[in-house]
Amino acid sequence: MRAVGIPGERAQPGGGMSRRRSDAALVRAAQRGDARAVEELFERHWADAFRAAHLITHDRGAAEDIAQEAFLAAMRALSRFDRSRPLRPWLHRIVVNRAIDWARARRLRREVGPESIDAIPAHAGGSTAPFDGIATALAGLGDEQRAVIVLRYLLEYTPGEIAELLELPRGTVNSRLRRGLDALGRLLEETEQ
Amino acid sequence: MNDGQLRQALRETSPPDEQARRRAWSVVSAAYAERQLAGRRRHRGLVAAVATALAAVIAVTSLSAPRDAVARLMREVLGIGGDRARPALVHVPGGGRLLVQAPSGTWVVAADGSRRRVGRYDGASWSPHGLFFVAWRNGQLTAAEPGGQVRWSLARRQAIRVARWAPVDGFRIAYLAGRRLRVVNGDGTGDRRLAPARPAVPPAWRPDKRHVLAYADPAERVRVVAVDSGTELWRSRRLPGTGALAWSSDGRRLAAATRRRVVVFGGYGRRLASFEAPAGHVIVDVAWQPGSWQLVVVRHDRDGRHSEVSLREPARGSGDRVLLSGPGRFGSVAWSPAGRRLLIAWPEADQWVFVGPGGGRATAVGDISRHFDPAGNDPRFPERVEWCCPAAGG
Numbered sequence: 001m002r003a004v005g006i007p008g009e010r011a012q013p014g015g016g017m018s019r020r021r022s023d024a025a026l027v028r029a030a031q032r033g034d035a036r037a038v039e040e041l042f043e044r045h046w047a048d049a050f051r052a053a054h055l056i057t058h059d060r061g062a063a064e065d066i067a068q069e070a071f072l073a074a075m076r077a078l079s080r081f082d083r084s085r086p087l088r089p090w091l092h093r094i095v096v097n098r099a100i101d102w103a104r105a106r107r108l109r110r111e112v113g114p115e116s117i118d119a120i121p122a123h124a125g126g127s128t129a130p131f132d133g134i135a136t137a138l139a140g141l142g143d144e145q146r147a148v149i150v151l152r153y154l155l156e157y158t159p160g161e162i163a164e165l166l167e168l169p170r171g172t173v174n175s176r177l178r179r180g181l182d183a184l185g186r187l188l189e190e191t192e193q
Numbered sequence: 194m195n196d197g198q199l200r201q202a203l204r205e206t207s208p209p210d211e212q213a214r215r216r217a218w219s220v221v222s223a224a225y226a227e228r229q230l231a232g233r234r235r236h237r238g239l240v241a242a243v244a245t246a247l248a249a250v251i252a253v254t255s256l257s258a259p260r261d262a263v264a265r266l267m268r269e270v271l272g273i274g275g276d277r278a279r280p281a282l283v284h285v286p287g288g289g290r291l292l293v294q295a296p297s298g299t300w301v302v303a304a305d306g307s308r309r310r311v312g313r314y315d316g317a318s319w320s321p322h323g324l325f326f327v328a329w330r331n332g333q334l335t336a337a338e339p340g341g342q343v344r345w346s347l348a349r350r351q352a353i354r355v356a357r358w359a360p361v362d363g364f365r366i367a368y369l370a371g372r373r374l375r376v377v378n379g380d381g382t383g384d385r386r387l388a389p390a391r392p393a394v395p396p397a398w399r400p401d402k403r404h405v406l407a408y409a410d411p412a413e414r415v416r417v418v419a420v421d422s423g424t425e426l427w428r429s430r431r432l433p434g435t436g437a438l439a440w441s442s443d444g445r446r447l448a449a450a451t452r453r454r455v456v457v458f459g460g461y462g463r464r465l466a467s468f469e470a471p472a473g474h475v476i477v478d479v480a481w482q483p484g485s486w487q488l489v490v491v492r493h494d495r496d497g498r499h500s501e502v503s504l505r506e507p508a509r510g511s512g513d514r515v516l517l518s519g520p521g522r523f524g525s526v527a528w529s530p531a532g533r534r535l536l537i538a539w540p541e542a543d544q545w546v547f548v549g550p551g552g553g554r555a556t557a558v559g560d561i562s563r564h565f566d567p568a569g570n571d572p573r574f575p576e577r578v579e580w581c582c583p584a585a586g587g
Contacts, residue, residue, distance in 0.1 A: 030225075038225050042218060050209035060213070065322060065582055067209075068217040072531045075224040076484055102322065105362045105379075134202040153196065154203040188194060 023087040031078055042071060045088065048155060049095045055150045056099035058139040059106075066102060070094040089165050092155055096147050096166065103143045137187035145180030148173055220288035220304070227287065227533040227549055286547045286556050287534040289582055290339070291527075292319050292326055295565035295575040299328055301339045308564060311341035316577070320358045320379070323581035327366050329353035334368055336381060345381035354392045360400045365420060367396045367406050374408055376420050387420060397438040397447070407447055409435045415449050417462065427462030439488075441481040442532075448488055448507070450479045455490065457507045466507035474501075478525055482550055483532030489516070491537075497522045502537050504550055516548045517555065527580040540574040 021029075021040070029037035049070055054063035070091050074081075081087075138146055151162045159177065163170040194202070284306045285291060291302040298313040311317075314328035314335070325344060328335045334353050335346040351371030359365040363379045367387070374390035377383060387406075390396070394409040399417075405426065407417045415429040415438065434451035441447075446465070447458045452475045457466040470476045470492050478491040486506055490513070493500040500523040503513035517523070521541030528535055537546045538561075547556040562572035 033229055035222070035225065035229075038222070039218075042221055046214055046217065047209050050213065051204070051207040054207045054209075055203060060210075062322070062324075063207075063209075064213045064217060068220055069530075069582070071217065071221045072224050075221060075228055076531060078225075078228065101362065105321075105364065106324075134199075135206045138203075150203065153199045156200070184199075185194070 024083045027078070027081060027083050027087055031081070041087070045091055046071070049091060052092060052150050052155055053095050053099045055135065055138055055154065056096065056143070056146050057103050057106075058135065062099075062102050066095055066098045069098060089157070089161065092151070093165050096151060100143045100147055133188055137184055140187045141180050141183055145176050145183065148176045149180045149184065152177060216304075223287055224531050224533055287529040287531065289530050289580055290323060292317055292579040292581065293565060293575045294577040296573040297565055297567060299326075300565055309341070310567060311337065311339065316355060318357050319579050319581040321360045321363045324363075325358075327356045327358050327368075329356055329368065332370070334377070336366070336379070347377065347381060347384055355395045357396055357398060359398045359404055361402045365404050367398065367408075367420070369396070372411070387423075388416070388418070391435070394435055394438065397440055399440050399444045400442055401444050407438045407440065409438065415447070415458070417447070429456075429458065429462055432456060437479055439479050439481055441486055442483045446481065446486055446508075448479050448481065450476050452476055455479055455488070455507065457488075468507060477523070480526050480528055483528055483530065485532065487550065489526055489528075489535060491523050491526055493522045502526065502535070502548075516550070517546060524574070525577050527578045529580055530582050536578060536580060538575065538578060543574060545578075
């Protein structure tokens with residue numbers, strides 16, 4: 001079998017523009033045994049999967065596990081994956097659901113210690129960078145509100161797509177977005193004061 | 194903050210690190226490679242047939258044969274072990290972490306093969322995402338982090354035999370203290386009695402969030418209860434000698450194994466399938482492949498001279514597909530989290546053998562006893578292994 005290298009470490013092709021293949025084309029190639037297609041899918045979707053999981057769980061270790069599990073789920077489902085369905089929302093559904101589960105489980109296990117969310121002040125480390133407070137403010141929201149905000153503003157799904165992805169009524173998604181943004185605004189104001 | 198600023202803030206606030214990406218890629222690419230290997234069907238039947246035929250030769254080997262003689266036979270006959278066995282646990286094939294129960298204590302093995310002893314416990318079991326493990330020693334039940342830091346512990350008068358952490362949400366732990374099954378919350382609160390149970394049979398949680406537990410009662414019936422309400426969902430007829438219970442990963446199948454027979458139950462306790470071990474054989478363990486209804490069965494002959502690990506789909510009535518056979522007794526088995534690798538403990542050869550469900554070449558890691566003997570005085574083979582998800586931070 002051809003050795004599969006680490007994405008990003010291969011020499012760039014010399015000259016010319018390579019046409020970017022669609023996800024469906026990459027999935028088809030991966031189903032046929034093209035390891036480079038798998039690399040490209042991973043390269044294309046890993047960062048967003050990690051970011052989404054991190055913003056929902058507020059835990060880098062958990063985010064790494066969850067993003068990895070989503071790709072492993074993709075490997076398991078590869079042979080029967082319906083290429084007419086888009087891969088991206090399928091992957092993100094797994095990431096978001098697992099991240100919500102993780103966040104709930106941690107909260108109800110009542111974690112204590114210096115690394116807990118509650119103990120992290122809004123300006124941890126004394127940084128005054130304008131965006132540092134956003135992650136902590138986001139962590140102050142409910143799990144479901146946080147998830148829809150991440151899906152809307154990080155992963156850029158429409159409310160209708162979010163409703164389909166999370167199997168929720170459209171009204172529920174709109175309500176969580178509205179309340180989540182209101183709460184986020186208040187938390188950010190408190191941070192800036 | 195307007196929408197555009199929020200988008201930018203979210204993007205900038207959470208950059209993934211390169212090491213995390215490399216770790217994940219190594220696991221994902223390995224999973225893809227295993228998938229490709231499983232697709233190579235043309236050698237699979239041949240490997241299984243050769244293994245089975247050669248096992249017949251090995252079976253006449255005396256049980257008292259020294260360990261190195263056994264290992265030499267396996268090298269010669271099946272081409273695994275010995276010189277080809279990796280001298281050190283350089284990494285866990287397929288990724289993830291192992292929780293190892295050895296006579297020297299409880300160990301965590303990371304994906305890169307590094308090992309850490311995390312306590313002197315009699316037994317241990319992972320929490321659902323590997324963030325913690327539950328361990329027991331005498332009458333003490335402890336929840337700890339993979340680095341060994343204790344989160345909480347509780348004490349009981351009766352000796353604790355086994356504990357299992359509820360999957361998915363991790364909100365409950367079931368454990369056997371004396372002859373009583375008990376449940377405690379994942380944070381150590383709310384310890385309470387559940388029911389009398391057979392102490393030799395580990396309880397098994399159904400893999401969903403509903404806290405449904407299967408266990409064997411003193412009358413040797415399998416009972417399935419919702420622990421939060423105490424409601425019994427169903428119970429089986431008497432199954433004398435039940436030794437192991439295992440749920441499929443979708444929670445729709447429950448396998449109950451006695452020494453001679455495996456019974457598979459479906460929803461509401463409907464008996465779906467039943468099969469016996471071959472004449473003269475004893476079943477020692479069963480485990481469902483994650484994501485499938487294929488069941489691994491570990492068995493050995495009555496004298497313990499010869500063992501087999503086979504795979505079958507019970508409800509289809511399909512025959513066994515032998516994954517590994519060899520002299521002596523195989524120990525516990527553990528599936529990788531993705532269900533692409535099976536770890537088979539082989540005390541006689543002092544090896545862990547990793548095989549894929551589709552056949553293909555096995556990977557053997559030798560000198561297992563020495564890996565878990567820190568003082569180098571008394572190397573003994575580990576009793577049990579659990580395989581979990583990759584670590585936070587690798």
